[in-house]
Amino acid sequence: MKLELFEEVQSNFERFVKRFVSLPIKGNPSSLAYQHYHFHYFQAMASIIIDAMTHINYAQLGKEENNIVYSQSFSISLNSQGALKKQIFFDKLDQQSQKSILKTIIQKLDTLQVLNSKNKYQSIRFDCLNRENKLCMICGTLLIDSNSNSYIFDLHYLKIKTDYDDMFLAPDYYLNDKIKLQHIYQSLSEIKSLDETTLLSVLKQNDLAEDDFKANVLYYFGDDFKEYLRKKRLMKSLEMLLFTDNTIFEIADSCGYKSSYPLFRAYYQMHFLQNKALIRYV
Incomplete structure (x- = not known):
């Protein structure tokens, strides 16, 4: 890593x-x-x-x-x-x-x-x-x-x-470039029906080439954008599950899911949740 x-x-x-x-x-x-x-x-x-x-x-x-x-x-x-x-x-x-x-x-x-x-x-x-x-x-x-x-x-x-001989690098040394892109990732994650046309339109509005965008997502997050978006939405839903009193249907809607079914399915597949106390801190 x-x-x-x-x-x-x-x-x-x-x-x-x-x-x-x-x-x-x-x-x-x-x-x-x-x-x-x-x-x-x-x-x-x-x-x-x-x-x-x-x-x-x-x-x-x-x-x-x-x-x-x-x-x-x-x-x-x-x-x-x-x-x-x-x-x-x-x-x-x-x-x-x-x-x-x-x-x-x-x-x-x-x-x-x-x-x-x-x-x-x-x-x-x-x-x-x-x-x-x-x-x-x-x-x-x-x-x-x-x-x-x-x-x-x-x-x-x-x-x-790790197999690296030296990981002593200045903390956050590369984050200025990453921060510039965060608002784009956030705006895209809120679109429920994100297709290629919509993606290109958002990138054009932010004066960012598609190839550069995809390369940045892979570099900073280790996945292509579609997979990164799926994981980001799931982590956001978990954050809401822990720290809000929203229903699962409200959480799914807020996180850009078309329905609550994909969220129910994702939680069901997290087998570790069956053996741990999931506390809603509200």
Whole structure:
């Protein structure tokens, strides 16, 4: 898996996390019981999202399933000096991974203290310090608890081994070009009957050649546009299923499906949903 595709996996995961932290808190975030409750809700969401992206081969993640070393949610609580106070499932990672993750986080503590609000969950992402022979994502939520003077991180760690000698590239170095195209992808995804004529018309309005457009979709997302659109609509529907109280019929309509049947069928084929708790966070 190349870095550009992995960054798309991470970007998609981050979007769900941002929806998750925007939910109204119904409890005291300084309470240890609430922090445990929050982590287990986060863990359930993270598991569903990663499994869904793997199942539909989003950005070619499914083809890397055998190369996934870790896909693990964990929670750690640090004091203001960066010392580990509490942890949940962090010990499921090997010692070297724990050491590397702590080093990455501790280096950012001073910045986090200045930039982030206290007593409120926020989304956060860390770029791995070492990408040699691996791709990795550290993404989740942060709570700065002023009562205990602690940093509580609920994070998901995704590590994929690669054959590359060095994956230490500047994060988001290519994204300016990708961002220019995002509004086109979004407008196209909202068209329920997207045929070749409509596609060419939209591209012409945006002064983009068809060949360039198709090459960009393949480069950034790993699929041709039709397949990318199918996966994007499915992930959007899953986002609405988790974070809105819309019916499945309303979700299908909002995501550009002609009927709810394709959505029912897609969910039915996600066999992992039968063994996991799918929580509607509303």
